[in-house]
Amino acid sequence: MNDPARGGLLAVHAHPDDETLATGALLATWAATGEPVTVVTCTRGEEGEVIARPGSPTAGLATLEGDGPALAAHRETELAGALAHLGVRDHVFLDTVPDPAQDSVQDSARYTDSGMAWAAPGIARSVAAASLPPGAFVAVPLDEAAARLAAVVRSRRPRVVVTYEPGGGYGHPDHVRTSEVTSRALQLLAEAGDDLPELWHAVLPDDVARVVRRRLAASTEVRELLRSVPYLTLPDLDGVLPPLVVPAEQLGDVVRVDVGPVAGAVVAAMRAHATQVQHATCSTPDLEGPGSQDGPLDGREDEGMIIGWYALSNDVLAPIGAHEYYVVRTPRPPRTQETSSDPQYR
């Protein structure tokens, strides 16, 4: 990481598995320094699909799909396992935080996964589900969820809060809402005169996004995997890129996290989410493979390498790149009275 961890980190995520898929290397790297790391999860992923192929270790779990409470309980255990692999010891479900505006005795909110549909086969982009379940996170009033999150931030006092960019990473309505809730929580803290943490958004430079897809498709190991596991497919190399992909030249102030040193922990955390993530594999960089004709990106020779892959329930392989990227959306915490109420969101 080109900005060494110091002070606390607080990550805000929509569902179990997002902490690993979107920010796994950052969490593991930060936790390894001994600095405090907190993960807040807004829902329990109870509307999601369940990977339960006959003959697989999760084959007996097929009945969880569609059974919200049972799936929520199971995903809580998967999440606990993943966090243990990442070294994260502090976890909070957002709906368990007392609503500052309510009598806690009456407060029995349960935020649930709002559901989603894949935009199209082979496209890692999601859209809203046809109907919303009770308690859907996207229907929770923005200030209610933000006030709970602000209370968590106030109690932990992290140096950095990290979540998705406003497009929600890959478009899931709960991810978009999680990004909105996080920004609003920081606004509430600024209005109350609290010191603000930095806000980081997980992104991916567009040139890296294209190169890692090509390298995935060209990997010898991946081509062998596709031959032996016929239901897996590759991402569409010319397909629409998800919202987290941003033009490299517009990135500005970026924190780059090396995945390699913590790749074992990240892949183990992915495997802990067995009902959501499949074929999570660590590979060695395929420097001499057929994808190497892409060459390094301009002056950034170790970028664009892949160090593994995984697939979600849509059976489309996704690369694990050699780096995670974060844009810093707020300036350093304000030091003076004049700027403390003006977070200057960019």
Ligand SMILES: [Zn+2]
């Ligand atoms: Zn999610």
